[in-house]
Amino acid sequence: xxxxxxxxxxxxxxxxxxxxxxxxxxxxxxxxxxxxxxxxxxxxxxxxxxxxxxxxxxxxxxxxxxxxxxxxxxxxxxxxxxxxxxxxxxxxxxxxxxxxxxxxxxxxxxxxxxxxxxxxxxxxxxxxxxxxxxxxxxxxxxxxxxxxxxxxxxxxxxxxxxxxxxxxxxxxxxxxxxxxxxxxxxxxxxxxxxxxxxxxxxxxxxxxxxxxxxxxxxxxxxxxxxxxxxxxxxxxxxxxxxxxxxxxxxxxxxxxxxxxxxxxxxxxxxxxxxxxxxxxxxxxxxxxxxxxxxxxxxxxxxxxxxxxxxxxxxxxxxxxxxxxxxxxxxxxxxxxxxxxxxxxxxxxxxxxxxxxxxxxxxxxxxxxxxxxxxxxxxxxxxxxxxxxxxxxxxxxxxxxxxxxxxxxxxxxxxxxxxxxxxxxxxxxxxxxxxxxxxxxxxxxxxxxxxxxxxxxxxxxxxx
Numbered sequence: 001x002x003x004x005x006x007x008x009x010x011x012x013x014x015x016x017x018x019x020x021x022x023x024x025x026x027x028x029x030x031x032x033x034x035x036x037x038x039x040x041x042x043x044x045x046x047x048x049x050x051x052x053x054x055x056x057x058x059x060x061x062x063x064x065x066x067x068x069x070x071x072x073x074x075x076x077x078x079x080x081x082x083x084x085x086x087x088x089x090x091x092x093x094x095x096x097x098x099x100x101x102x103x104x105x106x107x108x109x110x111x112x113x114x115x116x117x118x119x120x121x122x123x124x125x126x127x128x129x130x131x132x133x134x135x136x137x138x139x140x141x142x143x144x145x146x147x148x149x150x151x152x153x154x155x156x157x158x159x160x161x162x163x164x165x166x167x168x169x170x171x172x173x174x175x176x177x178x179x180x181x182x183x184x185x186x187x188x189x190x191x192x193x194x195x196x197x198x199x200x201x202x203x204x205x206x207x208x209x210x211x212x213x214x215x216x217x218x219x220x221x222x223x224x225x226x227x228x229x230x231x232x233x234x235x236x237x238x239x240x241x242x243x244x245x246x247x248x249x250x251x252x253x254x255x256x257x258x259x260x261x262x263x264x265x266x267x268x269x270x271x272x273x274x275x276x277x278x279x280x281x282x283x284x285x286x287x288x289x290x291x292x293x294x295x296x297x298x299x300x301x302x303x304x305x306x307x308x309x310x311x312x313x314x315x316x317x318x319x320x321x322x323x324x325x326x327x328x329x330x331x332x333x334x335x336x337x338x339x340x341x342x343x344x345x346x347x348x349x350x351x352x353x354x355x356x357x358x359x360x361x362x363x364x365x366x367x368x369x370x371x372x373x374x375x376x377x378x379x380x381x382x383x384x385x386x387x388x389x390x391x392x393x394x395x396x397x398x399x400x401x402x403x404x405x406x407x408x409x410x411x412x413x414x415x416x417x418x419x420x421x422x423x424x425x426x427x428x429x430x431x432x433x434x435x436x437x438x439x440x441x442x443x444x445x446x447x448x449x450x451x452x453x454x455x456x457x458x459x460x461x462x463x
Contacts, residue, residue, distance in 0.1 A: 068102030098140035243267035245352035273300030
């Protein structure tokens with residue numbers, strides 16, 4: 001906002017510069033309140049009588065009180081002004097406001113001294129000017145700021161002296177304790193040497209126990225994997241393939257070694273809950289399940305996770321498995337989580353599991369069918385960002401002479417090229433499907449998105 005002074009010059013103000021003004025005057029001056037608007041740096045309130053002014057001042061606690069009345073400065077009117085100021089003095093102001101008096105002309109010396117004695121701080125000669133009042137008010141507001149700083153500094157000083165006294169008392173106690181500690185330290189040093197020798201022996205025992213624990217974990221995992229392969233896996237090697245795919249994708253998301261191992265174990269044991277399925281159900285297709293069998297099938301990751309979470313070393317893997325049947329669109333189980341609320345490791349595992357199942361579906365005859373099938377479940381069953389990496393995995397590991405692709409940068413795209421995989425942004429937005437024939441318009445769209453939501457660094461096109 002701008003404020004104009006008497007010379008016509010203007011200055012900018014902010015919301016922090018706004019001055020709280022209580023205008024007490026005759027009703028004929030009420031229209032002058034428009035001068036003191038927010039645009040001119042004020043938050044203003046008008047009162048037409050003294051009693052109302054005192055009541056509002058106690059509620060509003062203004063910075064400035066402007067009294068603008070028709071005065072002739074005789075003794076009677078001066079006495080009424082003194083009474084009015086005393087009424088304001090009865091208010092418990094934390095920081096007393098400045099009192100301004102609107103006058104027709106600057107008061108004579110004796111009247112001025114008398115008004116100063118009553119408590120007036122400044123005089124504004126009519127016609128009233130918002131700029132003049134604003135600049136004169138800043139002097140008194142600065143005074144209030146200094147008072148506030150002084151009170152704040154006094155409190156800090158008082159607190160500092162309190163802490164100093166407390167510190168002195170604590171120092172005496174510490175001195176006594178130091179003497180006791182010195183004695184205890186000498187005794188402790190004697191024990192340290194003995195403890196060091198014991199620690200060395202314990203360390204050797206711990207290493208041996210860890211090796212045994214690791215061997216037991218490997219054996220336990222192999223036991224469960226063999227059980228799953230024998231009883232549950234329709235397509236042998238499913239768990240191993242899922243683990244390979246999941247770890248490939250997880251590396252693209254910078255998983256550390258610990259997270260990769262937890263994900264690998266989750267992939268190897270993700271079908272553990274299917275051990276609860278009746279033998280008859282395992283030989284059926286999903287469409288032939290009874291309601292009871294459907295419920296078990298939907299919840300098998302939860303059952304498997306519950307079984308694993310009590311096994312030391314498999315706690316994190318159980319959390320990954322638990323959300324295996326969560327869908328990106330929120331229609332999954334058990335919690336109905338959506339998108340980023342599903343753990344990333346669970347989204348990766350779900351993508352790897354669906355990929356291995358999808359490639360063996362009867363209607364998938366070639367790599368191109370597989371890519372189309374993956375796109376059909378992107379955004380519903382699977383996270384589009386995971387689908388993007390699954391398609392790259394398919395192209396890099398399953399491509400053949402019949403389906404050759406090459407990778408290029410976004411800046412190398414040319415009209416007439418055909419996409420070898422679908423193209424997604426980093427936020428998971430699908431721009432184009434596999435086999436899309438690029439035009440200059442579509443390339444412009446890719447470049448436009450790339451500036452805001454970068455697409456994959458490498459775009460695969462058919463060779």
